[in-house]
Amino acid sequence: MLRRWKVYDQEMKALIAAGGVHQDADGWWVDDKTGELIGPDPDLERPLEEEELANMRPFREVFPDLAASMDREVAKRGRPPLDKVKTSVTIRLDPDIVAHYKATGKGWQSRMNDDLRKATGL
Template sequence: MDSPELTEAEFAQMKPAKEVLPQSFFEKLAQARKAGRPRIEKPKQAVTLRVDPDVIERFQRQGKDWRARMSEALRKASGS
């Protein structure tokens, strides 16, 4: 187990978060909740695409972010 269960004595010593954390924490939390997730003008679209295994392997060998590099190669090939 990563952390042991709290004892009755530990529970008795606990205080509400508002008594322990600064007010600025709760103000920023409220602002973040109001703002929500940022809107993306042109979100990427999920597609199903059949690609030869050697092509995928070539991009994957280049390491992390291989999907972004593949997208950029498609963008260049399409003339965009």
């Protein structure tokens, strides 16, 4: 990989030195005559050296406060806890009853729960 990058780097630098090439805002080199993208900035594509790889440390070790802050934000995601948790049950109902409630759209189970509440006087 490093050998291929060195060849690419030399070719790009020779092209740039010859002129007729400019770098756009994204770091890509563009042929002035054709407008064709030639390639990205060689420094952006350079593979890491062995020493650089050896010096790498985990994100949590380098930025412990930021990692803890991110953990707290992730923990906040999702539905907030309910005051009264509903109980899951299995019940057999006539198909026309289920079809009637499903026809009312999304949230039909909650509407069925509300109707049972009213019917029982709770």
